[in-house]
Amino acid sequence: MEWVSGIIFILGTLGLISAWRVLNWVWLKPKKLEKLLREQGLHGNSYRILVGDIKDLFKMEKEAKSKPMNLSDDIIPRVSPYIQKSIKIHGKNSFIWFGTKPRVTLTEPEQIKDVLNKISEFPKTNYKIFKLLASGLASYQGEKWSKHRKLINPAFHLEKLKIMTPAFLESCNDLIRKWEEVLSSDASCEIDIWPSLQNLASDAISRAAFGSSYEEGKRIFQLQREQAEHIIKLVTKSIIPLWMFLPAIVHKRMNEIDKDIKSSLKDIINKREKALKTGESTTNDLLSILLESNHKEIEENANNKNVGMSLDDVVEECKLFYFAGQETTSVLLVWTMILLSRYPDWQRRAREEVLQIFGNKKPDFDGLNNLKIVTMILYEVLRLYPPDSELWGDDAKMFNPERFSEGISKATNGRVSFFPFGWGPRICIGQNFSLIEAKMAMTMILQHFSFQLSPTYAHAPSASITLQPQYGAQIIIRKVET
Numbered sequence: 001m002e003w004v005s006g007i008i009f010i011l012g013t014l015g016l017i018s019a020w021r022v023l024n025w026v027w028l029k030p031k032k033l034e035k036l037l038r039e040q041g042l043h044g045n046s047y048r049i050l051v052g053d054i055k056d057l058f059k060m061e062k063e064a065k066s067k068p069m070n071l072s073d074d075i076i077p078r079v080s081p082y083i084q085k086s087i088k089i090h091g092k093n094s095f096i097w098f099g100t101k102p103r104v105t106l107t108e109p110e111q112i113k114d115v116l117n118k119i120s121e122f123p124k125t126n127y128k129i130f131k132l133l134a135s136g137l138a139s140y141q142g143e144k145w146s147k148h149r150k151l152i153n154p155a156f157h158l159e160k161l162k163i164m165t166p167a168f169l170e171s172c173n174d175l176i177r178k179w180e181e182v183l184s185s186d187a188s189c190e191i192d193i194w195p196s197l198q199n200l201a202s203d204a205i206s207r208a209a210f211g212s213s214y215e216e217g218k219r220i221f222q223l224q225r226e227q228a229e230h231i232i233k234l235v236t237k238s239i240i241p242l243w244m245f246l247p248a249i250v251h252k253r254m255n256e257i258d259k260d261i262k263s264s265l266k267d268i269i270n271k272r273e274k275a276l277k278t279g280e281s282t283t284n285d286l287l288s289i290l291l292e293s294n295h296k297e298i299e300e301n302a303n304n305k306n307v308g309m310s311l312d313d314v315v316e317e318c319k320l321f322y323f324a325g326q327e328t329t330s331v332l333l334v335w336t337m338i339l340l341s342r343y344p345d346w347q348r349r350a351r352e353e354v355l356q357i358f359g360n361k362k363p364d365f366d367g368l369n370n371l372k373i374v375t376m377i378l379y380e381v382l383r384l385y386p387p388d389s390e391l392w393g394d395d396a397k398m399f400n401p402e403r404f405s406e407g408i409s410k411a412t413n414g415r416v417s418f419f420p421f422g423w424g425p426r427i428c429i430g431q432n433f434s435l436i437e438a439k440m441a442m443t444m445i446l447q448h449f450s451f452q453l454s455p456t457y458a459h460a461p462s463a464s465i466t467l468q469p470q471y472g473a474q475i476i477i478r479k480v481e482t
């Protein structure tokens with residue numbers, strides 16, 4: 001009978017270890033962290049078991065999102081009501097409980113700079129479920145991150161972006177053609193520009209990333225969008241990793257999508273590798289540039305494959321390009337058009353500049369780099385939500401691109417108060433890519449159309465990773481006669 005008591009002993013020990021782990025996760029660790037945070041002078045609510053502040057936070061956010069707001073109202077109470085409340089109650093350097101994990105809010109530029117610079121002391125939070133969407137550069141740490149950053153960097157150099165400009169032109173042309181068709185012979189018409197701009201950004205990243213395999217790339221990106229919808233639904237509904245409790249049907253579909261995306265991307269990559277070897281393909285899209293950079297690195301290191309990226313690594317980076325490059329640029333464009341509708345004088349000044357540089361001609365890379373007013377406007381759109389009046393002065397909440405007339409460092413007095421693309425070593429690798437794309441899109445839109453807000457537009461900025469127009473962006477467009 002000795003073996004029976006042996007098994008009972010093992011099971012008992014395993015049970016105790018599991019119980020200890022659960023206790024540590026739901027209570028001991030959060031309480032220890034709370035003590036440490038308070039010792040550092042940070043304030044916040046006391047930890048509440050398992051849920052923390054999450055129930056109150058979701059309730060407040062749901063309520064805030066339930067109705068649109070006035071155009072001139074401050075957006076913070078709608079977009080980040082709980083953080084705002086926490087700062088009001090607990091002061092500027094405070095924390096909230098996202099389930100069992102505390103989240104610290106920082107508002108001082110020097111502290112923000114410190115955190116963004118010290119990437120090994122403040123590593124990224126890795127949510128397993130997001131890995132189904134994409135891992136890649138944005139989620140790696142340490143050596144793997146530096147290796148990938150070094151290999152991907154060349155794909156975003158300015159001379160490479162110049163080669164990709166025709167891809168942006170093509171996507172913008174499609175958008176202009178579609179809007180012209182809708183306008184037809186009418187003097188004006190109303191369009192919800194939000195889906196069009198999302199489509200534009202997804203088209204542009206697909207062409208720029210995959211060139212000749214663009215159609216297949218677009219299909220993959222659509223699958224990624226479906227995957228993102230499943231994941232966002234899950235994440236917003238739950239705080240605990242509930243992946244294992246997913247309804248079987250959703251689980252099955254997500255796995256199917258994952259397999260389909262991976263095998264289609266592998267196909268594209270393998271074909272491209274062959275075409276590059278035989279000289280049938282030129283390096284004028286992100287994928288080819290990435291593969292070329294990878295080969296170079298392997299060759300320079302005596303064909304040691306460990307220094308380069310594996311096929312799976314390249315798949316993950318391609319998946320990431322879509323997410324990082326699509327939603328970000330489309331929101332920049334949608335808010336730019338909404339703001340230029342609200343401020344017709346800036347719309348006029350931007351159009352004057354565009355017509356002066358390009359006339360009715362198709363925009364080119366060098367001309368886009370000479371746009372000053374349009375650049376100031378894009379920076380101001382990136383700054384505007386959410387500004388802090390202590391850093392930006394009394395007109396912090398005003399749309400005033402003029403503040404960027406002498407560049408970013410003059411506008412910020414050299415402080416880290418403007419970092420739409422992040423800061424430090426992990427600064428956005430695609431910032432020039434997205435600014436060129438946004439300038440191309442705005443140039444062509446301004447060349448062809450004038451626009452104003454429709455009376456049906458309901459102002460409702462809503463934060464879901466990026467800041468989106470909750471009910472779309474209904475704009476009235478008119479043909480510009482030049």
Ligand code: HEM
Nearest residue numbers: 137138324325328329332420421422426428429430433434
């Ligand atoms: C308006 C457009 C965009 C904005 C506002 C934006 C913003 C950001 C921010 C804030 C980060 C830093 C996150 C952090 O601190 O870790 C980031 C990282 C990144 N972005 Fe962007 N982004 C934009 C467009 C793009 C585009 C078009 C691409 C690619 C085609 C891209 C690719 C990436 C990648 C790969 C990273 C990770 C960099 C790293 O961790 O080393 N982004 N972006």
